[in-house]
Amino acid sequence: MARHFVRLKLRLIRNGLRLGSAQVVGLVLSLCVALPLAGLGFTLLAVVPRAEPDARLPVAVLSFTAVFVGWLLAPLLAFGTDDTLDPARLALLPLTRRQLMTGLLAASTIGVVPLAILVALSGAVVGFSPPGPGAVVVVAAVVVELLLCVTASRALVTSLSGFLRSRRARDISVVVSVTLVLVFNLAVQVSGRVLGAADRAAVDQLAKVLGWLPPGLVARAAVDAGDGHLLTALGELGLGAAAVVVLLMVWAAALDRLSTTAESATTTTRAPGLFSGILRFLPRTRSGAVAAKDLRYAWRDPRRRAGLISVAPVAFLPLASILFSDGGAGPVLVLAALTSAGLVVIQSLNHLGMDGPPYWVNVAAGEDLRADLGGKTLATVLLGTPLCTGVALMIAALTGGWAYVPLVVVLAVGLLLLGTGVSNVVSVLAPQPVPEGTNPWASGNTGQGCATGLITLLGMGVMAVLCVPVVIAVVGALAVWRPGLVAVSLVTVAYGYVLWRAGLAMAARRAEGRLPELLEAISPKRAG
Template structure:
């Protein structure tokens, strides 16, 4: 029976290249990409023969993590699917659990899997100098390969569920949006980091941490063994083995459930799917938040704003880099700037609603729920950016006390700007391009007091966090450790106070100015 499944899988792969196959172009593109990536990886492996074990570990861990993420994401967004998934196997008499298991094992057959296997086999040459490291490397590469296959199966299952719920486009757009926001601090740190002075030390330092993560352990264990630390190498191998076990059990559970659902006829059911509103609804504030997220992902006007948020920190820091400001200091700036602009862009959120704002007013929704709902997506996305961006800065700068100050300042700016924007968007909205118009068209009549008041609101947010900024600067310039703690506490406290005031005050203004807001919405 195993040979029969193997033959079916091979025929399935070959069938995608037939001229009448709807997946032929995708299969050809996948094959070409696999050949190119495999050749490039083999070239890197050959070039790495003369490198130190620490640097090899940095390259291996980084490449392995990227490969793990790519396997999951590519399977989630790729069209079509595997002909031998659990739904197909259970239909021909397999039990649900056996169908899930056979679907997982046959996933190791395919062009991307073959290219991955070639690269992993070639990578064993990096640890040929030590027999024990080579043995750990062989075991780790086997575990790593199985983990990649399992992650790909989980990704394909996620893609199927997204297609079934008709949210694939929204989820992909959300992932791209987060990636774009993270691009700003990553690019700036990569360009301005003191590589000349520190060499590959940042990469090696990052690899030491990432080699203990679930998707990085398998790739770091062989080089750790080659450097002589056998205990750590075995520990990392244990982490990799546990990761594979958890991923496989997760797939077997989900795959079995999917196979069982196939045996139940649900074709007669038709459910109205409202996207994010279905998933995050339940209260007025959460419904507003869900609608705001939908606008972010689908409205071209918001997309232009999102791109601007990424570019502004880079453009603001270019003059500082040109005049020779220390790159370690500059590496700390993108995250606070990004947090500031992310919160400040809420200052005209009502105008982007156009006539849809009447739904909030005529339904009797209280202003506080409106303000909370519009602030939630910014706070959630901004929180993720602040945490991840600060971690990236810490890996590059190497001083985690500095990161404590950076985190406090960035979080304070995010909270404070969101609070002030929640008030200013009700007091001083100004007209923007209508839905469907070019995002770059700005009505001439939009100029008013808002042109002055919205920058003032941004300045007030900076002043509110000024004590935190001052403590952070003192700590970075040589102050004691408690200056960094003070920067963290003052930033969070000041930001929380301004946010609470902004939500409450903005909500009252929304209720009091409902007639003016309706007039503005209908005339803009």
């Protein structure tokens, strides 16, 4: 049975590559990342114990624990990318639980990442093995560590899979994964500084504590075997193996539960009305309805919410630079809040494509592209302006540049109009279908990823060029006569409005009467 699963997994990887060059590139990229990391891990575990005997224990314990935690979390973030290993899919096959478990275990050791980790861990065999029977214990420790990783991750995924399948959980996981990527980036930057400062004693202390958890115990077994304490090593290994058995039991119980319970349904009740709450002031017209829908979608649609969240770190970059600088930041820095306006606009570059197939409702109601684009502009301005204002207020609180806040508000409106003018044209001239599904990183198999990226870049370039006069005027006013900024910001609104009207006219001329074709263009081609 294990053989069947392994062959299934290999076949899936091979068939995946046949889908197109994107998958091949993906595999090559992941090999390029994984193999050097594997080499690094191997070297660390193979060389450090011999070269620096004092560091043996912390290196072993910390690396075994890191591998364990990483293996545990990875499938949670990428859940849904490998449906074949989703036990619910296999529930109808006449497999015994034992067959299912051995098969799934074997299959989850196949792949680039498990291979890389096996390579890295086998460094321990080189680094710790003493001559004699102790070497067997070290090899066993590596195997037990691998088993720990695989069973723990399977048990966790299976226990959570009912939850992960629900709509709400998938929505949340999109946001969580985006947030984690952002946090990870931050952590990498911060940890460099922290590790540089941390003293050895703290690391030793941490290793001591982690040494009592199963992966740590297994690591200690390898270290003790290397030192010749065979009995201690065997004891520690036994505890690690016992943990594997416990995890297998947890997993078995979770599998039973999964095959006998149905998915839970989620229902979300919202305040009644498209225009309830803060959207009460919107006009009750076609444009108003489109704006209200887009604003509600900004938070309710996980893809757009993820986009909005990814704006946050850039929006707060000015804040961070103030906090890390030595207090030399001037009040002018408030103007940096405008970068978040740019980010909101960039996300609107394909705003018709973001609507996708449901846009048929607008087409069936009779074409009125101007009203639809007007509503989308309204939504972008209403989303971007408060965002900019909020960031500006925060920077002002730190720098005292309150006088610049009203200027930011006015400039934001002008720049958002300018940007939407461009995105109205781009989304009509080059509409891109957005693949369905909730994974914001998935570009699908449409081979569209590259084209979409180029069009986005082109749109951003046009926006940047159109912004040049504004930047020159602002910088000039700052250098020559600061009150002139008031005039500059007002003129920017007029400038943005003119460009927006021009963009709308261009888009309408191009697409008036061609909405059915536009609808085809934004509908992803369905497989099969």
